[in-house]
Amino acid sequence: MGRTPCYLYDGSIIHRKCQEVLAMPNAFGIEPRYAMKANSNATILREIVKHGFGIDASSLNEARRARLAGIDPPKIMLTTQEVPVGSDRVALEELMRLGMKYNVCSVRQLELVADFAVANGTRLCIRVHPGVGSGESASRNTGDHYSCFGVHLSDLPQALEFAKTKGIIFDAVHVHIGSGGDPAKWRENIDRELGFVREYFPDAERVSFGGGLKEARMPDEVAADLKELGNYAKQRIQEFYEETGRKLIMEVEPGTYIVANSGYIITEIIDLKRTGPEGFEFLVLNGGMELNTRPLLYGSRHPLYVVAQNGELLSAEGELGHLHPEDDLRVVVGRCCESGDSQSLDSDGNIIPRLLAEPAFGDFVVIGGAGAYCASMSPHNYNSHIQVAEVLMGEDGNLHLIRKPQTLEQIVQNEILLDSTKAYQEKPFGERSLRDQASAY
Numbered sequence: 001m002g003r004t005p006c007y008l009y010d011g012s013i014i015h016r017k018c019q020e021v022l023a024m025p026n027a028f029g030i031e032p033r034y035a036m037k038a039n040s041n042a043t044i045l046r047e048i049v050k051h052g053f054g055i056d057a058s059s060l061n062e063a064r065r066a067r068l069a070g071i072d073p074p075k076i077m078l079t080t081q082e083v084p085v086g087s088d089r090v091a092l093e094e095l096m097r098l099g100m101k102y103n104v105c106s107v108r109q110l111e112l113v114a115d116f117a118v119a120n121g122t123r124l125c126i127r128v129h130p131g132v133g134s135g136e137s138a139s140r141n142t143g144d145h146y147s148c149f150g151v152h153l154s155d156l157p158q159a160l161e162f163a164k165t166k167g168i169i170f171d172a173v174h175v176h177i178g179s180g181g182d183p184a185k186w187r188e189n190i191d192r193e194l195g196f197v198r199e200y201f202p203d204a205e206r207v208s209f210g211g212g213l214k215e216a217r218m219p220d221e222v223a224a225d226l227k228e229l230g231n232y233a234k235q236r237i238q239e240f241y242e243e244t245g246r247k248l249i250m251e252v253e254p255g256t257y258i259v260a261n262s263g264y265i266i267t268e269i270i271d272l273k274r275t276g277p278e279g280f281e282f283l284v285l286n287g288g289m290e291l292n293t294r295p296l297l298y299g300s301r302h303p304l305y306v307v308a309q310n311g312e313l314l315s316a317e318g319e320l321g322h323l324h325p326e327d328d329l330r331v332v333v334g335r336c337c338e339s340g341d342s343q344s345l346d347s348d349g350n351i352i353p354r355l356l357a358e359p360a361f362g363d364f365v366v367i368g369g370a371g372a373y374c375a376s377m378s379p380h381n382y383n384s385h386i387q388v389a390e391v392l393m394g395e396d397g398n399l400h401l402i403r404k405p406q407t408l409e410q411i412v413q414n415e416i417l418l419d420s421t422k423a424y425q426e427k428p429f430g431e432r433s434l435r436d437q438a439s440a441y
């Protein structure tokens with residue numbers, strides 16, 4: 001098995017980030033949930049839950065996956081665009097019976113779950129669409145009128161009227177305005193959300209401000225100040241108490257903030273090419289968009305490091321003073337047949353050369369800020385590349401394999417041949433079986 005590419009996570013960073021969130025100032029308690037779509041590896045989930053976090057699942061399958069990782073249903077909340085019908089509805093009700101919290105995200109979802117909730121005395125959470133959002137890009141803003149997450153404020157009175165006739169109680173209210181947006185907008189949402197909790201939700205005991213806490217991946221980016229946001233929320237929730245006599249527990253749902261900077265993608269330089277006097281010097285890596293699609297999807301920037309085969313750090317993001325724009329602007333690309341397969345693109349998909357030390361074949365390029373929405377969100381099997389290994393460096397500094405690399409056989413195992421010539425399936429490479437061939441990778 002090749003050792004690279006792989007994902008490497010630093011457990012001590014995850015630990016520190018969990019502590020930071022738990023230490024957010026609050027009035028009557030804080031209960032964080034980890035948004036597991038950021039990184040869904042079972043070991044990562046268990047590490048985070050060990051710190052006292054719950055789980056926010058974005059689909060029934062995520063909830064099932066959290067259970068497979070050994071997480072108890074009462075620790076899980078389901079916040080989904082899915083409308084569970086048929087066997088999914090049975091699964092939803094089973095999970096709710098076991099204590100999973102359901103965060104109703106549409107009028108249709110509410111109508112479908114109403115009878116079950118009333119019959120079982122189950123209280124619900126509701127996701128409200130506040131009409132105002134903020135994200136790092138338009139595609140990560142979940143609160144404006146171009147996105148449809150949650151019950152829009154304009155539909156709320158009608159939804160609440162229906163809930164009242166049924167006898168449904170909402171004990172929690174939720175808003176998630178987007179990912180990595182402006183912390184000032186996150187703060188404004190606190191006021192807006194507490195406003196409609198006061199107006200519409202007399203039974204709410206908890207208020208969730210969602211995820212989206214901004215993390216800084218690049219040296220020039222600024223992360224959200226959790227102390228400041230916590231202090232603001234604390235003050236507002238305290239005022240809410242003074243006005244209403246109700247002590248609200250605050251929930252937050254970070255994904256990015258917990259894992260983004262814990263993750264690295266370790267790649268090896270397999271080729272060096274040029275595109276003429278007007279062109280660029282290219283570093284071809286043995287992994288790219290199939291491991292981290294964020295640059296291609298959003299124009300996201302990730303720190304890049306060049307490491308020699310002997311382990312010497314040749315250049316590090318944020319410490320590039322020894323490099324010169326005339327000599328050291330280089331382009332990193334992956335090996336997919338896709339000209340957008342680069343880790344450095346602007347939001348229109350144009351390649352952005354970066355300052356990188358001069359490398360040799362076999363040196364490594366490490367892509368930082370790769371713990372969130374990389375392993376969990378990439379087109380792994382494009383160009384028939386395999387889903388690569390995930391490794392966790394424990395707080396003791398030891399390395400643990402937490403996901404094996406996929407085999408080529410696993411990529412094709414569910415395909416069905418029309419003329420099932422067994423010989424093809426078993427010996428596509430002559431004498432060696434597909435399994436041998438894949439594991440020789």
Ligand SMILES: *Cc1c(COP(=O)(O)O)cnc(C)c1O
Binds near residue numbers: 037038176178
């Ligand atoms: C994606 C998501 C989050 C996490 O967002 P981050 O930007 O990764 O913190 C939280 N809550 C909900 C409902 C989400 O969909």
